[in-house]
Amino acid sequence: MNIVGLPALVGTYDNYIWVIHNEKEAWVVDPGESEQIIEFLNNNQLVLKAILITHQHFDHVDGVEALKEHCPNCTVYGPEKSNHPTIQVKCKENDSVQLNERFSLKVLDTPGHTKDHIAYYNDEALFCGDTLFTAGCGRILGGSVEEFSSSILKLRQLPDTLGFYCAHEYTNTNLAFAKLAEPENIQLQQRIDKTDIHYPAIHQGPQSTLGEEKLTNPFLRFDTPALKAELIKRGASNSASSLFAELRSWKDQFDKSH
Ligand SMILES: [Zn+2]
Structure with missing residues (x-):
């Protein structure tokens, strides 16, 4: 399987729509727009199987309806708790989506x-x-914050080797905040030194690995000693949800000033 990220809502939300495909078939994750996907499907003679x-x-x-018109036989999978009218198959924890x-x-x-x-x-x-x-x-x-911190801890249990595909290209500002949160993190500095973003070009393959995120993403590291001490100094208590809440509100303040 190949996986490419098509830029969407460029200049406002800076999304990636991930297209998983082989030589004939494609599956699309989070289509906020449709035109660039239809163009990609046509250029590569791919049939869209599912969203x-x-x-x-x-x-x-927002791209789902137009994609359904283009490929009426594709199936739309989405969260059980969502009430979006286009979702045909509702999914929850431990469900399996069979792509082929x-x-x-x-x-x-x-x-x-x-x-x-x-x-x-x-x-x-x-x-x-948009979780990580x-x-x-x-x-x-x-x-x-309780839900969010436990979701992050759940994702942290997954293997380091997983290719990491998220829905937005916010790497540069996120790394700037990460450096503020963890100034002594050597792996983070190494990541900053090698990061070279070319958005809105088509992204080939994963943005990073979950292992790299575990080493350098402060939101996967709010309970590591140095960051935890800083968050407690800023008013957090010892619990995961409080540490996460403090880090998240620190980032919200950072975003307002950048
Ligand atoms: Zn969102």
Whole structure:
């Protein structure tokens, strides 16, 4: 399987729509737009088999209707807790989405960004939508800090080798905040030194690995000693949800000033 990221809502939300494909068939994750997908399908003579939705924000679903018109036989998968009218198959924790005879994705409930959010993963790839970003995480837009921190800890249990595919290109600002949060993290500095973003070009393959995120993404590291001490100094208590909440609100303040 090949996986490419098509830029969408460029200049406003800077999304990636991930297209999983072989020589004939394609599956699309979080289509907030449709034109670039239809063009990609046509250029590569691909039949769209399914659409996978992580949550029902418009920048993840607004392309679904036009794609259904283009490929009426494709199936739309989405969260059980979402009420978006285009979703045909509702998914929850431990469900399996069979993409073809050899390739399937498992579902994890990852509420926090929203109540309905789910992630899809298998032995090679993690599609985490707006739960985690490269070196960052989504904002709290409907879920709770308790939900969000436990979703992140759940994702942290998955193998380091997984290719990391999130729904937005926010790497540069996220790395700037990560450096502020963890100034002594050597792996983070190495990541900053090698990071070279070319958005809005088509992205080939994963943005990073879950292992790299575990080493450098502060939102996967709020309970590591140095960052935890800083968050407690800023007012957090010892619990995962409080540490996460403090880090998230620190990032919200950072975003306002950048
Ligand atoms: Zn969202």
